[in-house]
Amino acid sequence: GQNIDQPTEMTATEGAIVQINCTYQTSGFNGLFWYQQHAGEAPTFLSYNVLDGLEEKGRFSSFLSRSKGYSYLLLKELQMKDSASYLCAVRSNQAGTALIFGKGTTLSVSS
Amino acid sequence: DGGITQSPKYLFRKEGQNVTLSCEQNLNHDAMYWYRQDPGQGLRLIYYSQIVNDFQKGDIAEGYSVSREKKESFPLTVTSAQKNPTAFYLCASSTGSGETQYFGPGTRLLVL
Numbered sequence: 669g670q671n672i673d674q675p676t677e678m679t680a681t682e683g684a685i686v687q688i689n690c691t692y693q694t695s696g697f698n699g700l701f702w703y704q705q706h707a708g709e710a711p712t713f714l715s716y717n718v719l720d721g722l723e724e725k726g727r728f729s730s731f732l733s734r735s736k737g738y739s740y741l742l743l744k745e746l747q748m749k750d751s752a753s754y755l756c757a758v759r760s761n762q763a764g765t766a767l768i769f770g771k772g773t774t775l776s777v778s779s
Numbered sequence: 780d781g782g783i784t785q786s787p788k789y790l791f792r793k794e795g796q797n798v799t800l801s802c803e804q805n806l807n808h809d810a811m812y813w814y815r816q817d818p819g820q821g822l823r824l825i826y827y828s829q830i831v832n833d834f835q836k837g838d839i840a841e842g843y844s845v846s847r848e849k850k851e852s853f854p855l856t857v858t859s860a861q862k863n864p865t866a867f868y869l870c871a872s873s874t875g876s877g878e879t880q881y882f883g884p885g886t887r888l889l890v891l
Binding site for chain 1: 812838
């Protein structure tokens with residue numbers, strides 16, 4: 669089967685750095701995605717990793733280790749607007765190009 | 780403007796009633812998807828379609844049906860067989876290779 673685990677909640681302060689971890693078990697792994705979702709809204713795409721290593725995009729970076737079934741999303745210089753849920757999702761060749769999502773990590777940023 | 784539209788934003792269903800949620804995209808994407816999100820939960824896959832006139836069941840397809848007669852449209856019908864339909868329904872689309880899925884704004888379905 670497939671399983672994706674990420675922490676339920678995290679808290680951090682403005683200007684800090686936070687790392688949100690995601691571990692997964694899946695057969696036929698074919699990519700890992702991170703999405704941001706503000707309350708009541710649709711998810712928005714943040715990053716995509718298919719090879720091992722770090723992908724950097726502005727204040728956000730995502731890392732993947734396929735051998736460990738592990739990824740993290742790194743958020744730097746936190747802002748209040750970064751308070752949201754962060755969803756880790758995996759694509760496997762078991763379901764075409766559809767994604768299997770974890771339950772999400774709710775990040776609260778305080779001043 | 781290219782994007783994905785879903786309508787209506789809110790939908791109310793009476794007991795025993797079938798309702799249809801609309802999803803349209805003008806991104807020229809081959810693949811389209813329907814997910815369901817319950818409070819405090821991640822997204823769960825209902826149905827997906829890689830190409831016109833073809834679709835596959837996801838993890839929670841029971842009580843739902845879809846059609847894909849046109850590339851730009853992928854409507855979802857919530858049938859009376861779905862006993863717990865109250866949720867936030869999200870439609871998404873991607874290119875055939877699926878590097879990035881883009882989501883519509885969602886439809887909230889409530890049962891009266």
